[in-house]
Amino acid sequence: MVSDRAKMILGRMAQALPVVAGVVVISFLLTRALPGDPAAYFAGPAASEASIAEVREALGLDKPLVQQFFLYVGDLAQGNLGTAISTGQPVAADLASRLPASLELTLVALLLSCAVAIPLGVLAATRPGTWVDHLCRVLVTAGVSMPTFFTGIVLIYVFYYLLGVAPSPLGRLDFIYLPPPTVTGFHLIDAALAGDWETWFGALKQLVLPAVTLALFTLAPIARMTRAAMLQALSSDFIRTARAAGLGRGKVLYGYALRNALLPVITTLGMVFSFTLGANVLVEKVFAWPGIGSYAVEALVVSDYAAVQGFVLAMALLFVLLNLVIDIAYALIDPRIGFS
Protein backbone atom coordinates (compact mmCIF):
# COMPACT_ATOMS: atom_id res chain seq x y z
CA MET A 1 0.00 0.00 0.00
CA VAL A 2 2.84 2.35 0.87
CA SER A 3 4.57 1.52 -2.39
CA ASP A 4 1.32 2.20 -4.27
CA ARG A 5 1.18 5.63 -2.81
CA ALA A 6 4.88 6.27 -3.50
CA LYS A 7 4.31 5.16 -7.08
CA MET A 8 1.41 7.54 -7.42
CA ILE A 9 3.43 10.45 -6.08
CA LEU A 10 6.30 9.63 -8.45
CA GLY A 11 3.80 9.42 -11.30
CA ARG A 12 2.41 12.82 -10.41
CA MET A 13 5.92 14.28 -10.39
CA ALA A 14 6.62 12.73 -13.78
CA GLN A 15 3.47 14.39 -15.12
CA ALA A 16 4.88 17.78 -14.17
CA LEU A 17 7.98 17.30 -16.35
CA PRO A 18 6.41 17.87 -19.79
CA VAL A 19 4.65 20.91 -18.37
CA VAL A 20 7.95 22.33 -17.16
CA ALA A 21 9.46 21.70 -20.61
CA GLY A 22 6.51 23.44 -22.23
CA VAL A 23 6.87 26.39 -19.88
CA VAL A 24 10.55 26.78 -20.79
CA VAL A 25 9.77 26.69 -24.53
CA ILE A 26 6.90 29.18 -24.28
CA SER A 27 8.83 31.64 -22.14
CA PHE A 28 11.76 31.43 -24.57
CA LEU A 29 9.59 32.03 -27.63
CA LEU A 30 7.56 34.82 -26.04
CA THR A 31 10.54 36.86 -25.03
CA ARG A 32 12.43 36.40 -28.30
CA ALA A 33 9.42 37.94 -30.00
CA LEU A 34 9.54 41.10 -27.87
CA PRO A 35 9.80 44.21 -30.02
CA GLY A 36 12.94 46.33 -29.82
CA ASP A 37 16.55 45.29 -30.19
CA PRO A 38 18.22 44.48 -26.86
CA ALA A 39 21.64 44.71 -28.48
CA ALA A 40 20.98 48.33 -29.47
CA TYR A 41 19.68 49.08 -25.98
CA PHE A 42 22.61 47.40 -24.27
CA ALA A 43 25.18 49.15 -26.48
CA GLY A 44 23.84 52.55 -25.44
CA PRO A 45 22.44 55.49 -27.43
CA ALA A 46 25.79 56.59 -28.87
CA ALA A 47 26.74 53.17 -30.26
CA SER A 48 27.73 52.68 -33.88
CA GLU A 49 26.54 49.86 -36.14
CA ALA A 50 29.77 47.98 -35.51
CA SER A 51 29.56 48.13 -31.72
CA ILE A 52 25.89 47.05 -31.79
CA ALA A 53 26.89 44.04 -33.89
CA GLU A 54 29.65 43.32 -31.39
CA VAL A 55 27.21 43.40 -28.49
CA ARG A 56 24.81 41.22 -30.46
CA GLU A 57 27.54 38.67 -30.92
CA ALA A 58 28.49 38.86 -27.24
CA LEU A 59 24.86 38.23 -26.24
CA GLY A 60 24.59 35.32 -28.68
CA LEU A 61 21.75 37.03 -30.57
CA ASP A 62 23.33 36.50 -34.01
CA LYS A 63 22.96 32.71 -33.82
CA PRO A 64 19.95 30.79 -35.22
CA LEU A 65 16.93 30.56 -32.93
CA VAL A 66 17.29 26.81 -32.26
CA GLN A 67 20.90 27.24 -31.20
CA GLN A 68 19.92 30.19 -28.99
CA PHE A 69 17.33 27.96 -27.35
CA PHE A 70 19.86 25.25 -26.49
CA LEU A 71 22.30 27.85 -25.16
CA TYR A 72 19.46 29.18 -23.04
CA VAL A 73 18.56 25.73 -21.69
CA GLY A 74 22.22 25.09 -20.94
CA ASP A 75 22.44 28.36 -18.98
CA LEU A 76 19.20 27.54 -17.23
CA ALA A 77 20.55 24.18 -16.08
CA GLN A 78 23.33 26.07 -14.30
CA GLY A 79 20.80 28.44 -12.71
CA ASN A 80 21.90 31.28 -14.98
CA LEU A 81 18.95 33.39 -16.16
CA GLY A 82 21.11 35.98 -17.89
CA THR A 83 21.77 39.60 -16.98
CA ALA A 84 19.03 42.17 -16.69
CA ILE A 85 19.81 45.08 -18.98
CA SER A 86 18.02 47.68 -16.87
CA THR A 87 19.66 46.88 -13.51
CA GLY A 88 22.92 45.31 -14.73
CA GLN A 89 22.48 42.52 -12.17
CA PRO A 90 22.01 38.80 -12.83
CA VAL A 91 18.27 38.18 -13.25
CA ALA A 92 18.30 35.28 -10.81
CA ALA A 93 19.72 37.56 -8.09
CA ASP A 94 17.19 40.31 -8.88
CA LEU A 95 14.31 37.86 -8.70
CA ALA A 96 15.59 36.24 -5.52
CA SER A 97 15.86 39.60 -3.77
CA ARG A 98 12.38 40.68 -4.88
CA LEU A 99 10.50 37.40 -4.56
CA PRO A 100 10.07 37.55 -0.75
CA ALA A 101 8.24 40.88 -1.07
CA SER A 102 5.74 39.34 -3.49
CA LEU A 103 5.37 36.15 -1.51
CA GLU A 104 4.86 38.00 1.77
CA LEU A 105 2.08 40.05 0.17
CA THR A 106 0.44 37.05 -1.49
CA LEU A 107 0.56 34.80 1.55
CA VAL A 108 -0.77 37.42 3.96
CA ALA A 109 -3.57 38.16 1.49
CA LEU A 110 -4.46 34.48 1.17
CA LEU A 111 -4.48 33.97 4.95
CA LEU A 112 -6.70 37.00 5.37
CA SER A 113 -8.98 35.80 2.60
CA CYS A 114 -9.30 32.29 4.07
CA ALA A 115 -10.04 33.74 7.51
CA VAL A 116 -13.04 35.59 6.06
CA ALA A 117 -14.15 33.33 3.22
CA ILE A 118 -14.31 29.98 5.01
CA PRO A 119 -16.62 31.16 7.83
CA LEU A 120 -18.69 32.99 5.20
CA GLY A 121 -19.03 29.82 3.14
CA VAL A 122 -20.01 27.80 6.20
CA LEU A 123 -22.57 30.44 7.14
CA ALA A 124 -24.12 30.35 3.66
CA ALA A 125 -24.11 26.55 3.52
CA THR A 126 -25.94 26.18 6.82
CA ARG A 127 -28.68 28.54 5.64
CA PRO A 128 -29.08 27.79 1.91
CA GLY A 129 -31.68 29.85 0.07
CA THR A 130 -32.13 32.43 2.82
CA TRP A 131 -31.23 36.12 2.64
CA VAL A 132 -27.91 35.33 4.34
CA ASP A 133 -27.06 33.02 1.46
CA HIS A 134 -28.07 35.60 -1.18
CA LEU A 135 -26.17 38.35 0.60
CA CYS A 136 -23.02 36.22 0.76
CA ARG A 137 -23.34 35.51 -2.93
CA VAL A 138 -23.74 39.15 -3.89
CA LEU A 139 -20.88 40.19 -1.60
CA VAL A 140 -18.36 37.72 -2.93
CA THR A 141 -19.42 38.34 -6.53
CA ALA A 142 -18.90 42.05 -5.95
CA GLY A 143 -15.46 41.26 -4.53
CA VAL A 144 -14.35 39.28 -7.55
CA SER A 145 -15.81 41.86 -9.92
CA MET A 146 -13.62 44.60 -8.52
CA PRO A 147 -10.53 45.14 -10.60
CA THR A 148 -7.67 44.88 -8.09
CA PHE A 149 -6.04 48.06 -9.32
CA PHE A 150 -9.30 49.95 -8.78
CA THR A 151 -9.86 48.54 -5.27
CA GLY A 152 -6.32 49.53 -4.38
CA ILE A 153 -6.84 53.09 -5.59
CA VAL A 154 -10.13 53.44 -3.72
CA LEU A 155 -8.54 52.12 -0.51
CA ILE A 156 -5.66 54.58 -0.90
CA TYR A 157 -8.11 57.43 -1.39
CA VAL A 158 -10.22 56.54 1.66
CA PHE A 159 -7.55 55.45 4.13
CA TYR A 160 -4.62 57.61 3.06
CA TYR A 161 -6.16 60.79 1.65
CA LEU A 162 -9.50 61.08 3.52
CA LEU A 163 -8.84 59.40 6.87
CA GLY A 164 -5.06 59.68 6.99
CA VAL A 165 -4.69 56.42 8.92
CA ALA A 166 -2.71 54.55 6.27
CA PRO A 167 0.93 55.36 5.48
CA SER A 168 1.79 56.66 2.02
CA PRO A 169 1.47 53.85 -0.51
CA LEU A 170 5.14 53.67 -1.44
CA GLY A 171 6.75 50.31 -0.95
CA ARG A 172 7.26 47.92 1.93
CA LEU A 173 8.63 50.21 4.62
CA ASP A 174 8.47 53.92 5.34
CA PHE A 175 11.74 55.86 5.05
CA ILE A 176 11.89 56.42 8.81
CA TYR A 177 12.47 52.71 9.44
CA LEU A 178 15.56 50.71 8.58
CA PRO A 179 14.79 47.40 6.94
CA PRO A 180 15.38 44.51 9.38
CA PRO A 181 18.45 42.29 8.83
CA THR A 182 17.60 39.87 6.04
CA VAL A 183 17.04 36.31 7.16
CA THR A 184 13.99 35.14 5.24
CA GLY A 185 13.36 38.35 3.28
CA PHE A 186 9.88 38.56 4.81
CA HIS A 187 9.91 41.88 6.68
CA LEU A 188 7.35 40.70 9.24
CA ILE A 189 9.32 37.57 10.13
CA ASP A 190 12.72 39.27 10.00
CA ALA A 191 11.61 42.14 12.24
CA ALA A 192 10.06 39.71 14.70
CA LEU A 193 13.27 37.64 14.74
CA ALA A 194 15.29 40.79 15.42
CA GLY A 195 12.83 41.75 18.16
CA ASP A 196 12.30 45.13 16.48
CA TRP A 197 8.57 45.61 17.06
CA GLU A 198 8.51 49.22 15.90
CA THR A 199 9.71 48.16 12.47
CA TRP A 200 7.33 45.19 12.59
CA PHE A 201 4.38 47.56 13.01
CA GLY A 202 5.76 49.83 10.32
CA ALA A 203 5.96 46.91 7.88
CA LEU A 204 2.50 45.71 8.89
CA LYS A 205 0.98 49.14 8.28
CA GLN A 206 2.41 49.20 4.75
CA LEU A 207 1.19 45.68 4.12
CA VAL A 208 -2.43 46.07 5.23
CA LEU A 209 -3.88 47.94 2.25
CA PRO A 210 -2.30 45.88 -0.56
CA ALA A 211 -3.09 42.66 1.29
CA VAL A 212 -6.74 43.66 1.77
CA THR A 213 -6.92 44.58 -1.92
CA LEU A 214 -5.73 41.16 -2.97
CA ALA A 215 -7.80 39.36 -0.35
CA LEU A 216 -11.05 40.96 -1.55
CA PHE A 217 -10.35 39.60 -4.99
CA THR A 218 -9.78 36.04 -3.76
CA LEU A 219 -12.77 35.82 -1.40
CA ALA A 220 -15.21 34.60 -4.01
CA PRO A 221 -13.70 31.31 -5.17
CA ILE A 222 -12.80 30.23 -1.64
CA ALA A 223 -16.18 31.15 -0.17
CA ARG A 224 -18.04 29.44 -3.01
CA MET A 225 -16.02 26.29 -2.85
CA THR A 226 -16.48 26.15 0.93
CA ARG A 227 -20.20 26.60 0.52
CA ALA A 228 -20.51 23.91 -2.15
CA ALA A 229 -18.29 21.43 -0.30
CA MET A 230 -20.09 22.08 2.98
CA LEU A 231 -23.49 21.57 1.38
CA GLN A 232 -22.30 18.28 -0.02
CA ALA A 233 -20.76 17.16 3.27
CA LEU A 234 -23.85 18.17 5.26
CA SER A 235 -26.12 16.08 3.05
CA SER A 236 -24.01 12.94 3.31
CA ASP A 237 -24.77 9.83 5.33
CA PHE A 238 -22.08 10.19 7.96
CA ILE A 239 -23.50 13.56 9.01
CA ARG A 240 -26.96 12.06 9.30
CA THR A 241 -25.50 9.29 11.43
CA ALA A 242 -23.59 11.79 13.57
CA ARG A 243 -26.77 13.80 14.10
CA ALA A 244 -28.79 10.67 14.86
CA ALA A 245 -26.16 9.66 17.40
CA GLY A 246 -26.96 12.90 19.19
CA LEU A 247 -23.74 14.81 18.65
CA GLY A 248 -23.92 18.54 19.23
CA ARG A 249 -24.47 20.98 16.36
CA GLY A 250 -21.02 22.51 16.67
CA LYS A 251 -19.31 19.14 16.81
CA VAL A 252 -21.15 17.94 13.68
CA LEU A 253 -20.58 21.18 11.80
CA TYR A 254 -16.93 21.80 12.58
CA GLY A 255 -15.66 18.41 13.74
CA TYR A 256 -17.08 16.36 10.88
CA ALA A 257 -18.56 18.40 8.03
CA LEU A 258 -15.95 21.15 7.78
CA ARG A 259 -13.01 18.80 8.09
CA ASN A 260 -14.30 16.82 5.14
CA ALA A 261 -15.21 19.91 3.18
CA LEU A 262 -11.72 21.38 3.51
CA LEU A 263 -10.11 19.02 0.98
CA PRO A 264 -11.72 20.54 -2.13
CA VAL A 265 -11.09 23.96 -0.63
CA ILE A 266 -7.38 23.22 -0.48
CA THR A 267 -7.42 22.26 -4.16
CA THR A 268 -9.16 25.53 -4.97
CA LEU A 269 -6.43 27.37 -3.08
CA GLY A 270 -3.92 26.23 -5.72
CA MET A 271 -5.97 27.86 -8.46
CA VAL A 272 -6.55 30.95 -6.35
CA PHE A 273 -2.81 31.22 -5.75
CA SER A 274 -2.30 31.31 -9.52
CA PHE A 275 -4.51 34.26 -10.18
CA THR A 276 -3.32 36.00 -7.04
CA LEU A 277 0.17 35.87 -8.52
CA GLY A 278 -1.25 37.42 -11.69
CA ALA A 279 -3.20 40.09 -9.82
CA ASN A 280 -0.06 40.79 -7.80
CA VAL A 281 1.43 42.54 -10.81
CA LEU A 282 -1.34 45.15 -10.75
CA VAL A 283 -1.41 45.58 -6.97
CA GLU A 284 2.37 45.98 -6.84
CA LYS A 285 2.15 48.72 -9.44
CA VAL A 286 -0.54 50.59 -7.51
CA PHE A 287 1.30 50.41 -4.17
CA ALA A 288 4.84 50.74 -5.60
CA TRP A 289 5.55 47.40 -3.95
CA PRO A 290 9.09 46.26 -4.83
CA GLY A 291 8.14 42.69 -5.77
CA ILE A 292 8.76 40.66 -8.90
CA GLY A 293 5.55 41.93 -10.52
CA SER A 294 6.66 45.55 -10.65
CA TYR A 295 10.09 44.32 -11.74
CA ALA A 296 8.48 42.62 -14.73
CA VAL A 297 6.44 45.67 -15.67
CA GLU A 298 9.56 47.84 -15.63
CA ALA A 299 11.41 45.23 -17.71
CA LEU A 300 8.57 45.00 -20.25
CA VAL A 301 8.73 48.73 -20.90
CA VAL A 302 12.37 48.53 -22.04
CA SER A 303 12.08 45.07 -23.74
CA ASP A 304 14.58 43.67 -21.28
CA TYR A 305 13.97 40.10 -22.27
CA ALA A 306 16.26 38.26 -19.91
CA ALA A 307 14.34 39.86 -17.03
CA VAL A 308 10.89 39.22 -18.51
CA GLN A 309 11.83 35.66 -19.34
CA GLY A 310 13.13 35.08 -15.84
CA PHE A 311 9.95 36.48 -14.36
CA VAL A 312 7.57 34.46 -16.53
CA LEU A 313 9.60 31.34 -15.91
CA ALA A 314 9.82 31.91 -12.15
CA MET A 315 6.07 32.49 -11.90
CA ALA A 316 5.20 29.39 -13.90
CA LEU A 317 7.67 27.15 -12.08
CA LEU A 318 6.47 28.44 -8.73
CA PHE A 319 2.95 27.57 -9.72
CA VAL A 320 3.77 24.11 -11.08
CA LEU A 321 5.67 23.37 -7.88
CA LEU A 322 2.80 24.58 -5.71
CA ASN A 323 0.26 22.41 -7.53
CA LEU A 324 2.59 19.46 -7.20
CA VAL A 325 2.91 20.03 -3.45
CA ILE A 326 -0.85 20.40 -3.07
CA ASP A 327 -1.55 17.19 -5.01
CA ILE A 328 1.02 15.25 -3.01
CA ALA A 329 -0.22 16.64 0.29
CA TYR A 330 -3.72 15.73 -0.79
CA ALA A 331 -2.65 12.16 -1.53
CA LEU A 332 -0.98 11.92 1.88
CA ILE A 333 -3.94 13.39 3.77
CA ASP A 334 -6.86 11.70 2.06
CA PRO A 335 -6.86 7.92 2.53
CA ARG A 336 -9.38 7.47 -0.29
CA ILE A 337 -6.87 8.63 -2.91
CA GLY A 338 -4.39 6.01 -4.09
CA PHE A 339 -6.61 2.97 -3.67
CA SER A 340 -8.40 3.18 -6.95
Place this chain on the structure above:
Amino acid sequence: MAKDTLTAAEAPPRRDGTLAHIGHVLRENPVTMLAFAMLGFFLGCALLGPVLVPYDPLATEAARALEPPSFEHWFGTDNLGRDVFSRVIVATRLDLTISVAAVALSFAFGSVLGGMAGYWGGWIDAVLNRCLDTIMAFPLFVLAMGVVAALGNTVENIIYATAIINIPFYARLVRAEVNIRRNAGFARAARLAGNGDLRVLAVHIFPNALPPMMVQVSLNLGWAILNAAGLSFIGLGVRPPTPEWGIMVAEGANFIVSGEWWLAVFPGLWLMLAVFTFNLLGDGLRDIVDPRKRT
Protein backbone atom coordinates in the same frame (compact mmCIF):
# COMPACT_ATOMS: atom_id res chain seq x y z
CA MET B 1 -44.80 11.06 -40.66
CA ALA B 2 -45.83 9.42 -37.42
CA LYS B 3 -42.50 10.49 -35.96
CA ASP B 4 -43.12 14.12 -36.93
CA THR B 5 -46.52 14.29 -35.28
CA LEU B 6 -45.08 12.68 -32.18
CA THR B 7 -42.37 15.33 -31.80
CA ALA B 8 -44.86 18.05 -32.59
CA ALA B 9 -47.09 16.77 -29.84
CA GLU B 10 -44.25 16.49 -27.39
CA ALA B 11 -42.52 19.75 -28.13
CA PRO B 12 -44.95 22.36 -26.74
CA PRO B 13 -45.19 21.01 -23.18
CA ARG B 14 -41.42 20.66 -23.03
CA ARG B 15 -40.83 24.26 -24.11
CA ASP B 16 -43.44 25.36 -21.58
CA GLY B 17 -41.50 23.43 -19.03
CA THR B 18 -38.29 25.24 -19.88
CA LEU B 19 -39.98 28.63 -19.91
CA ALA B 20 -41.70 27.88 -16.65
CA HIS B 21 -38.39 26.75 -15.21
CA ILE B 22 -36.67 29.96 -16.35
CA GLY B 23 -39.56 31.99 -14.96
CA HIS B 24 -39.34 30.11 -11.70
CA VAL B 25 -35.61 30.64 -11.39
CA LEU B 26 -35.98 34.35 -12.16
CA ARG B 27 -38.72 34.76 -9.56
CA GLU B 28 -36.72 32.79 -7.00
CA ASN B 29 -33.71 34.87 -7.78
CA PRO B 30 -34.37 38.57 -8.21
CA VAL B 31 -30.61 39.07 -8.47
CA THR B 32 -30.56 37.34 -11.86
CA MET B 33 -33.36 39.59 -13.10
CA LEU B 34 -31.30 42.60 -12.04
CA ALA B 35 -28.34 41.19 -13.95
CA PHE B 36 -30.40 40.94 -17.14
CA ALA B 37 -31.56 44.53 -16.73
CA MET B 38 -27.96 45.71 -16.25
CA LEU B 39 -26.85 43.76 -19.30
CA GLY B 40 -29.49 45.62 -21.31
CA PHE B 41 -28.15 48.92 -19.99
CA PHE B 42 -24.56 48.14 -20.98
CA LEU B 43 -25.57 46.91 -24.42
CA GLY B 44 -27.53 50.15 -24.87
CA CYS B 45 -24.45 52.18 -23.90
CA ALA B 46 -22.29 50.23 -26.32
CA LEU B 47 -24.69 50.65 -29.23
CA LEU B 48 -25.97 54.19 -28.70
CA GLY B 49 -23.43 55.68 -26.26
CA PRO B 50 -21.33 57.65 -28.76
CA VAL B 51 -24.49 59.28 -30.16
CA LEU B 52 -26.05 60.17 -26.82
CA VAL B 53 -23.15 61.57 -24.79
CA PRO B 54 -23.22 65.32 -24.17
CA TYR B 55 -19.54 66.05 -25.02
CA ASP B 56 -16.91 64.84 -27.46
CA PRO B 57 -14.85 62.30 -25.44
CA LEU B 58 -11.59 63.61 -26.94
CA ALA B 59 -12.32 67.37 -26.83
CA THR B 60 -10.02 69.12 -24.35
CA GLU B 61 -10.83 72.38 -22.59
CA ALA B 62 -7.86 73.56 -20.56
CA ALA B 63 -9.84 76.29 -18.76
CA ARG B 64 -12.11 73.73 -17.13
CA ALA B 65 -9.59 71.05 -16.12
CA LEU B 66 -10.04 68.97 -12.95
CA GLU B 67 -13.51 70.21 -12.10
CA PRO B 68 -15.41 68.08 -9.58
CA PRO B 69 -18.72 66.51 -10.63
CA SER B 70 -21.38 69.13 -11.26
CA PHE B 71 -24.72 69.40 -13.02
CA GLU B 72 -22.91 70.34 -16.21
CA HIS B 73 -20.24 67.62 -16.01
CA TRP B 74 -21.88 64.72 -14.18
CA PHE B 75 -18.62 62.87 -13.52
CA GLY B 76 -16.39 65.97 -13.48
CA THR B 77 -13.59 66.75 -15.93
CA ASP B 78 -10.10 65.29 -16.17
CA ASN B 79 -6.71 66.99 -16.18
CA LEU B 80 -7.18 68.08 -19.81
CA GLY B 81 -10.72 69.29 -19.29
CA ARG B 82 -12.33 66.32 -21.02
CA ASP B 83 -15.78 65.26 -19.81
CA VAL B 84 -15.35 62.06 -17.74
CA PHE B 85 -18.99 61.00 -18.15
CA SER B 86 -18.78 61.07 -21.95
CA ARG B 87 -15.49 59.16 -21.90
CA VAL B 88 -16.83 56.49 -19.55
CA ILE B 89 -19.94 55.88 -21.67
CA VAL B 90 -18.08 55.90 -24.98
CA ALA B 91 -15.51 53.45 -23.60
CA THR B 92 -18.26 50.84 -23.10
CA ARG B 93 -18.20 49.94 -26.77
CA LEU B 94 -14.44 49.30 -26.89
CA ASP B 95 -14.34 47.30 -23.67
CA LEU B 96 -17.33 45.14 -24.60
CA THR B 97 -15.97 44.62 -28.12
CA ILE B 98 -12.63 43.40 -26.77
CA SER B 99 -14.21 40.94 -24.38
CA VAL B 100 -16.86 39.65 -26.78
CA ALA B 101 -14.33 39.17 -29.58
CA ALA B 102 -11.88 37.41 -27.25
CA VAL B 103 -14.52 35.11 -25.80
CA ALA B 104 -15.90 34.32 -29.28
CA LEU B 105 -12.40 33.37 -30.45
CA SER B 106 -11.72 31.11 -27.49
CA PHE B 107 -15.21 29.62 -27.80
CA ALA B 108 -14.59 28.71 -31.45
CA PHE B 109 -11.06 27.36 -31.04
CA GLY B 110 -11.81 25.67 -27.72
CA SER B 111 -14.86 23.91 -29.21
CA VAL B 112 -12.97 22.59 -32.21
CA LEU B 113 -9.95 21.40 -30.20
CA GLY B 114 -11.99 19.99 -27.32
CA GLY B 115 -14.46 18.32 -29.67
CA MET B 116 -11.70 16.58 -31.60
CA ALA B 117 -9.91 15.46 -28.45
CA GLY B 118 -13.10 14.21 -26.83
CA TYR B 119 -14.41 12.39 -29.90
CA TRP B 120 -11.30 10.72 -31.27
CA GLY B 121 -9.21 10.56 -28.10
CA GLY B 122 -5.82 8.89 -28.52
CA TRP B 123 -2.79 10.99 -29.36
CA ILE B 124 -4.83 14.10 -30.24
CA ASP B 125 -6.23 14.03 -26.73
CA ALA B 126 -2.83 13.45 -25.14
CA VAL B 127 -1.13 16.25 -27.08
CA LEU B 128 -3.96 18.70 -26.47
CA ASN B 129 -4.00 17.96 -22.76
CA ARG B 130 -0.26 18.58 -22.42
CA CYS B 131 -0.59 21.87 -24.34
CA LEU B 132 -3.49 23.02 -22.19
CA ASP B 133 -1.60 22.04 -19.03
CA THR B 134 1.29 24.19 -20.19
CA ILE B 135 -0.94 27.21 -20.77
CA MET B 136 -2.62 26.67 -17.40
CA ALA B 137 0.80 26.44 -15.74
CA PHE B 138 1.24 30.18 -16.17
CA PRO B 139 -0.52 32.66 -13.98
CA LEU B 140 -2.96 33.69 -16.70
CA PHE B 141 -2.53 37.44 -16.40
CA VAL B 142 1.23 37.03 -16.61
CA LEU B 143 0.89 34.99 -19.80
CA ALA B 144 -1.42 37.62 -21.27
CA MET B 145 1.19 40.28 -20.43
CA GLY B 146 3.86 38.26 -22.19
CA VAL B 147 1.73 37.67 -25.27
CA VAL B 148 0.75 41.31 -25.70
CA ALA B 149 4.31 42.45 -25.12
CA ALA B 150 5.60 39.95 -27.69
CA LEU B 151 2.98 40.54 -30.38
CA GLY B 152 2.93 44.32 -29.98
CA ASN B 153 0.83 46.91 -28.29
CA THR B 154 -2.50 46.92 -30.14
CA VAL B 155 -6.14 46.26 -29.38
CA GLU B 156 -6.18 43.17 -31.62
CA ASN B 157 -3.31 41.68 -29.65
CA ILE B 158 -5.17 42.19 -26.36
CA ILE B 159 -8.00 40.22 -27.93
CA TYR B 160 -5.66 37.42 -29.03
CA ALA B 161 -3.94 37.28 -25.64
CA THR B 162 -7.25 37.15 -23.78
CA ALA B 163 -8.50 34.47 -26.18
CA ILE B 164 -5.39 32.32 -25.71
CA ILE B 165 -5.60 32.29 -21.93
CA ASN B 166 -9.30 31.36 -22.05
CA ILE B 167 -9.07 28.53 -24.59
CA PRO B 168 -8.21 25.82 -22.02
CA PHE B 169 -11.47 26.37 -20.12
CA TYR B 170 -13.60 25.82 -23.22
CA ALA B 171 -11.51 23.00 -24.64
CA ARG B 172 -11.68 21.06 -21.38
CA LEU B 173 -15.39 21.59 -20.98
CA VAL B 174 -16.19 20.48 -24.53
CA ARG B 175 -13.80 17.57 -24.30
CA ALA B 176 -15.51 16.25 -21.18
CA GLU B 177 -19.02 16.75 -22.53
CA VAL B 178 -18.20 15.14 -25.89
CA ASN B 179 -16.27 12.29 -24.33
CA ILE B 180 -19.13 11.04 -22.17
CA ARG B 181 -21.52 11.06 -25.15
CA ARG B 182 -19.16 9.64 -27.75
CA ASN B 183 -20.72 6.17 -27.54
CA ALA B 184 -24.16 7.14 -26.27
CA GLY B 185 -27.17 5.49 -27.91
CA PHE B 186 -28.17 8.52 -29.95
CA ALA B 187 -24.63 8.98 -31.29
CA ARG B 188 -24.45 5.32 -32.36
CA ALA B 189 -27.86 5.59 -33.96
CA ALA B 190 -26.74 8.65 -35.89
CA ARG B 191 -23.65 6.79 -37.11
CA LEU B 192 -25.73 3.77 -38.11
CA ALA B 193 -28.04 6.05 -40.06
CA GLY B 194 -25.03 6.86 -42.24
CA ASN B 195 -23.77 10.13 -40.79
CA GLY B 196 -20.04 10.78 -40.98
CA ASP B 197 -17.96 11.27 -37.84
CA LEU B 198 -17.70 15.03 -38.32
CA ARG B 199 -21.44 15.37 -38.75
CA VAL B 200 -22.21 13.24 -35.70
CA LEU B 201 -19.76 15.29 -33.65
CA ALA B 202 -20.92 18.70 -34.84
CA VAL B 203 -24.67 18.18 -35.20
CA HIS B 204 -25.54 15.45 -32.73
CA ILE B 205 -23.05 15.55 -29.87
CA PHE B 206 -21.74 19.11 -29.69
CA PRO B 207 -25.11 20.83 -29.07
CA ASN B 208 -25.30 18.95 -25.75
CA ALA B 209 -22.25 20.86 -24.57
CA LEU B 210 -23.85 24.24 -25.28
CA PRO B 211 -25.70 24.85 -21.99
CA PRO B 212 -22.63 24.59 -19.75
CA MET B 213 -20.69 26.54 -22.40
CA MET B 214 -23.12 29.44 -22.09
CA VAL B 215 -22.43 29.66 -18.37
CA GLN B 216 -18.72 29.67 -19.09
CA VAL B 217 -19.17 32.37 -21.74
CA SER B 218 -20.97 34.66 -19.35
CA LEU B 219 -18.40 34.27 -16.57
CA ASN B 220 -15.58 34.62 -19.09
CA LEU B 221 -16.90 37.89 -20.49
CA GLY B 222 -16.42 39.44 -17.07
CA TRP B 223 -12.93 37.97 -16.81
CA ALA B 224 -12.05 39.20 -20.28
CA ILE B 225 -13.06 42.77 -19.46
CA LEU B 226 -10.99 42.68 -16.25
CA ASN B 227 -8.06 41.25 -18.11
CA ALA B 228 -8.14 43.83 -20.90
CA ALA B 229 -8.52 46.70 -18.42
CA GLY B 230 -5.67 45.32 -16.33
CA LEU B 231 -3.39 45.17 -19.37
CA SER B 232 -4.23 48.76 -20.29
CA PHE B 233 -3.62 49.76 -16.69
CA ILE B 234 0.01 48.64 -16.81
CA GLY B 235 0.47 50.38 -20.15
CA LEU B 236 -0.01 47.44 -22.53
CA GLY B 237 -2.66 47.53 -25.19
CA VAL B 238 -5.00 50.49 -25.58
CA ARG B 239 -3.15 53.78 -25.67
CA PRO B 240 -4.24 57.23 -24.58
CA PRO B 241 -6.16 59.32 -25.51
CA THR B 242 -8.54 56.49 -26.49
CA PRO B 243 -11.26 56.29 -23.85
CA GLU B 244 -10.99 52.90 -22.15
CA TRP B 245 -11.84 52.08 -18.53
CA GLY B 246 -8.50 50.58 -17.50
CA ILE B 247 -6.42 53.37 -18.95
CA MET B 248 -8.71 56.01 -17.46
CA VAL B 249 -8.24 54.48 -14.01
CA ALA B 250 -4.47 54.42 -14.60
CA GLU B 251 -4.44 58.11 -15.58
CA GLY B 252 -6.74 59.04 -12.72
CA ALA B 253 -4.58 57.17 -10.20
CA ASN B 254 -2.02 59.96 -10.34
CA PHE B 255 -4.58 62.45 -9.04
CA ILE B 256 -6.07 60.32 -6.28
CA VAL B 257 -3.40 61.19 -3.70
CA SER B 258 -4.18 64.88 -4.22
CA GLY B 259 -7.91 64.27 -3.76
CA GLU B 260 -9.30 64.42 -7.34
CA TRP B 261 -11.13 61.13 -6.95
CA TRP B 262 -13.61 61.41 -9.81
CA LEU B 263 -11.02 60.79 -12.52
CA ALA B 264 -10.37 57.20 -11.43
CA VAL B 265 -13.46 56.28 -9.45
CA PHE B 266 -16.14 56.63 -12.15
CA PRO B 267 -14.42 54.57 -14.87
CA GLY B 268 -13.44 52.03 -12.21
CA LEU B 269 -17.00 51.85 -10.97
CA TRP B 270 -18.33 51.31 -14.49
CA LEU B 271 -15.75 48.62 -15.11
CA MET B 272 -16.73 46.92 -11.87
CA LEU B 273 -20.45 47.12 -12.68
CA ALA B 274 -19.89 45.55 -16.09
CA VAL B 275 -17.89 42.66 -14.66
CA PHE B 276 -20.41 42.28 -11.83
CA THR B 277 -23.23 42.05 -14.38
CA PHE B 278 -21.56 39.24 -16.30
CA ASN B 279 -20.67 37.35 -13.14
CA LEU B 280 -24.23 37.52 -11.80
CA LEU B 281 -25.53 36.54 -15.21
CA GLY B 282 -23.25 33.51 -15.26
CA ASP B 283 -24.54 32.45 -11.85
CA GLY B 284 -28.13 32.90 -12.97
CA LEU B 285 -27.56 30.96 -16.19
CA ARG B 286 -25.97 28.17 -14.19
CA ASP B 287 -29.09 27.97 -12.01
CA ILE B 288 -31.20 27.62 -15.15
CA VAL B 289 -28.88 25.18 -16.91
CA ASP B 290 -27.77 22.97 -14.07
CA PRO B 291 -29.45 23.50 -10.70
CA ARG B 292 -27.24 20.90 -9.02
CA LYS B 293 -24.07 22.85 -9.61
CA ARG B 294 -25.34 25.94 -7.80
CA THR B 295 -22.67 27.40 -5.57
